[in-house]
Amino acid sequence: MTEPAESRRSFLFSTAGIVTSSWLAANWPGIAAAAQHAAHAASVSGSAPVGVLSKTELLDVEAIAAQILPSGATAGAREAHAAYFIDRAFATVFANRLQEFRAGLTDFQRAFQTAQPAAASFGGASSDQQIAFLKTVDRTPFFETMRLLTIIGTFAASKYGGNFEGLGWKAIGFEDQHVFEPPFGYYDRDYPGFVPYTKERAS
């Protein structure tokens, strides 16, 4: 069995860097309770609060997500409503990380304004301007967090708020079904069967 591939630099699932062991030990009951409550709330589709990000924040978040997984012949993060997932996630399962996320977004916006003073906002800039700027920040923890959230928002089950109408899965051809039957793909269609080895193992 293998472990999931995931960002090591995103702060999102991290407890390191913002709390000490002692702090966590002293405060864990509240954290655990909040996380469990949030997870429960999020699991009840449609009942969780939405809207913790401001309209300006949401526009920039959507624009960043749309560059991470762009639209094209198939849906990208924008069509999959990844930004909606992100907004909802910070109202529920990642509520305790909202402040940290918002600080990262504010730093991002300031840096963009410095780099592109003529642009009103990242969300309002041209695609070329956005890509040029993202190339300068794509190794930062904030970008890693956006990358992680964008991907989860595009490919997680729709009940979490993203992957609108399964567009993320459709973009890559993933089907969520409970039963499949062989043949599964092109190469196993005409498989003649396993041919046993006749020779003894070589030394």
Add this chain to the structure above:
Amino acid sequence: MSPRKFKSGDTVDFVVVGSGPAGGVIARELSVAGFTVLVLEQGPRLSPSDFEHDEFKYFYLNGISNNPLQSPQTFRPTPDSPTKLPESRNPLIYARVVGGSSTHYTANYWRFHEVDFKERSLLGSIPGAAFADWPISYQDLEPYYTKVEWDVGVSGLAGASPFDPPRTKPYPMPPLPVKSSGVLLEKGARKLGLHPYPAPMAILSQPYRGRPACVNCGFCHSFGCEVMAKSSTLYNMIPEAEETGRCEVRPESYVFRVAMNDKGRATGVHYFDREKREHFQKARAVVLSANGAETPRLLLNSANARFPHGLANSSGMVGKHLMFNTGAYAHGVFEHELNEYKSVQVTRVVHDFYDSDPRRGFYGGGGIDARIGPQPIGWALATGPDMPRWGADLKARLEAFKRSMTLYGHTTSLAVEANSVSIDPELKDAWGIPAMRVTYKDHPDDLATAKFLQDRSVEILEAAGAQKIWRGSVSLRTSSVHLLGTCRMGNDPASSVIDKYHRTHDVKNLFLCDGSSLVTSGRGQPTMTIQALAFRAAEHMARFARRNEI
């Protein structure tokens, strides 16, 4: 027969801590043998309808695995490094439910080979490693491997691999249907003169012992099976134990201390129930099968006047020699659709590189299997030296999802004494019990082996006709689901924790059996061996109990 319900104050013959691959087997074997058994499992008991196709929940919200907010762990690469809280999930990951990690495992069921048990004698010492032989041989374990295949339910084709160790019986059912990744692995590997063969899997290819065959839904790796085709102890050993009328499985019961009397005997265990109320369960003997992380932690947290450094730890070896199994992967993109998200993870394996070969210049070996790898989120988040991380290039890589497959090289980990589970001096868990501190740094030979198998994987993908190949990163591991070696088996009480019957050297009626018992890591698929050890251990425990030697 109705499952047994023990009353408060009852003394059971055996209390088993953990209901996973080992605990489930031991509970079943001991109760079938006529003993009363109480299994205490820290997680809840779920049914097939509780499991979901939800990658986000299971991989990123700790759906059924240990949660760092409840059960935090700290990590450091070496004893002199600063200790940190985990960057993502806990370093040592296990399923926290009835059935334990057999609930969420991928279910690769290779047997260990004969060399795994005696490599120290064959190869000599290795600098920086506590390399040792097992006190038992493959031949000692062979009857129990067969028992696993038939009692637990394993699909496979006996004799298909020219590298397979001797066996006394064929598999009880044929291999699962081959996937396109299996066909391509066969094509590439045979072209290179290698010997791919049908993967042995603890997933049913046909109805067996009251359970249905796999429906190929594709959600095995880290998910609970919704149709009971995956051979978890939740679906086989546990119900069969309960059926005897002598076994009770008590979920949401978190054992935090093993109790001892002044004669040096274990008297039972202290545990918390669902409401965090404390209880004590008396037993004639205690069996810890809590996994390779929690078993040593429980022993260390059970220190007393007689064992000030941890229960059964006169050797000082409790928690040491943690092994993960290293590994590395390569993704291949092909012309036509494979649709690897359908069906089980693995259908073909190559064992040509299983043995260590001194000509490579480093110790280690392993197996290469063909698989889908992760689900969509994990697939998209995968990183490697030349893999695009965002933008149109990432999108293009993801749009090849249906045409892609993974070859994964599963490899050895050397036992290194400093790699360990110990007790964090500060951190406590949700119940106020001292948390575990993980110390781990791969031995250089482990990384060399992982890179070696990745190179072979790339060659196979090329020979199979891959249009594009992406390599995953080969780097120091900071987490694992394979939790091995932390209470190693041995004949010498000065250098091991348990004897070859799984009895602790220090406490006559305290037995340990799970991943912690392993002396070497095997090549990446340890659960089959853990269950074979459990069948064997239970037989000896029953023998001791009948003779009143517990």
